[in-house]
Amino acid sequence: MSKITFKNNDGNSKTIDVENGLSVMEGAIQNDIPGIDADCGGSMACATCHVYVEEKWLNKIPKAEEAEVDMIDMAFEPKKNSRLSCQLIVSEELDGLTVTTPKKQS
Amino acid sequence: MKKTDVVIIGAGPVGLFAVHQLGIKGLNAIVIDNLDRAGGQCIELYPDKPIYDIPAVPECTGEELTKNLLEQIKPFNTKFFFNERVEEVKKDKDNWIIKTNNNNEFTAPNIIIAGGVGSFEPRKLSINDTEKYEGKSLFYSVQNKDEFKNKSISIFGGGDSALDWTLELSKFSKITLIHRRNEFRGAPHTLSEIKKLEVEGKISIKTPCQLESIVGDKNIDSILIKFDDGRTEKIKTDIILSFFGLVMKLGPITEWGLNMNKKTIEVNSENFETNKKGIFAAGDICSYPGKLKLILSGFHEVALASVECFKRARPNEKYRFEFTTSSKSIQDRLGKK
Numbered sequence: 001m002s003k004i005t006f007k008n009n010d011g012n013s014k015t016i017d018v019e020n021g022l023s024v025m026e027g028a029i030q031n032d033i034p035g036i037d038a039d040c041g042g043s044m045a046c047a048t049c050h051v052y053v054e055e056k057w058l059n060k061i062p063k064a065e066e067a068e069v070d071m072i073d074m075a076f077e078p079k080k081n082s083r084l085s086c087q088l089i090v091s092e093e094l095d096g097l098t099v100t101t102p103k104k105q106s
Numbered sequence: 107m108k109k110t111d112v113v114i115i116g117a118g119p120v121g122l123f124a125v126h127q128l129g130i131k132g133l134n135a136i137v138i139d140n141l142d143r144a145g146g147q148c149i150e151l152y153p154d155k156p157i158y159d160i161p162a163v164p165e166c167t168g169e170e171l172t173k174n175l176l177e178q179i180k181p182f183n184t185k186f187f188f189n190e191r192v193e194e195v196k197k198d199k200d201n202w203i204i205k206t207n208n209n210n211e212f213t214a215p216n217i218i219i220a221g222g223v224g225s226f227e228p229r230k231l232s233i234n235d236t237e238k239y240e241g242k243s244l245f246y247s248v249q250n251k252d253e254f255k256n257k258s259i260s261i262f263g264g265g266d267s268a269l270d271w272t273l274e275l276s277k278f279s280k281i282t283l284i285h286r287r288n289e290f291r292g293a294p295h296t297l298s299e300i301k302k303l304e305v306e307g308k309i310s311i312k313t314p315c316q317l318e319s320i321v322g323d324k325n326i327d328s329i330l331i332k333f334d335d336g337r338t339e340k341i342k343t344d345i346i347l348s349f350f351g352l353v354m355k356l357g358p359i360t361e362w363g364l365n366m367n368k369k370t371i372e373v374n375s376e377n378f379e380t381n382k383k384g385i386f387a388a389g390d391i392c393s394y395p396g397k398l399k400l401i402l403s404g405f406h407e408v409a410l411a412s413v414e415c416f417k418r419a420r421p422n423e424k425y426r427f428e429f430t431t432s433s434k435s436i437q438d439r440l441g442k443k
Contacts (some may be wrong), residue, residue: 037369039223039224039353039354039369040147040151040223041390041399043151043152045147045151045152046151046223046353046354047351048353069287069289070264070265070291073263073264073265073285073286073287073291073350073351074229074265074350074351076229076232077232077316078286080334106229106353106355
């Protein structure tokens, strides 16, 4: 289990325990985190699980593949620290990860 | 009002295979889809991506899968209603009356909702108050090229649609291509064509930047874009073309009185019927304990749903389970001798 924190636009945040090996998106869906739609179910085809990763974590998570970056082009208000949460796999190294959900997903 | 045995909502792989499973049982179906062609997510989201988990098909793309499914259901001469969305579903004794946004009306004892995650719509620009320009000087697709002649056009996006339309429209209009990063995603040939046009000064490319605001009254006069380094630039613009892909919206489905679980419809996994008799859900849109959002699961779901559809459509006939290898009547329906 690792702790993942989701902040939203209003500054509210919720921390959940996610089993290692699941994606951040799956953790969010299981815990009813608002602002994560994940319409395509994690096939990197929709960009509705888009999150902003807190700066200090950017170097600790594996870099986005080209296909993910291409998909982020389609996301709502992408930024430098944009990632698709379906591609972030939870592990002990990610314990404490904080992400912010965008204003909306679509 | 058109009569049929089953109205299928959604022409993705699961909707297409539903046609097959109903067809071999001698049931007629019609298919309605909001897109302009069959294939659903397979065609819209990953036409070129290989799929590796279709049984007995080691590898195929979304496009190939769609093509093969269409081939498989050819014998049934199914009527498709594309570019149409089902707006209303009403009960009429043992039948359902289905109305579309194109004023088509159907009546059938069964409906199979194979709607994926809902109908596809273009992803809109993220800044406020853009609706007033939509269809006049802001477009999410190109229907008629002639409307885009001799204009100053700002095209947003970094994928195939943005690149292809930049090439095409640059023949007779002034194009600015705007993208949030320096890399574009397109066929090598297209990318080199784009580069060439830029070098020749025939198009202008602005990266990495995003739309900051639109200046205009009834029509767009200009746009303001903001680069990553904070710099802004004003670009005279008559028309904005925005290509940020598609989003999926459930739409009117939520208003039909079906038991929903988040964005999915609850079904029993015996026959994939919803809480409404004669309305079934299959594929990504249905949920039941253990549900997996796989194409192969959807195939199984419509096979079982089709049995219940038969019982409702032919209440006076006995349903007999048959194999395609040995059933004379199935082979007849498939046009095999």
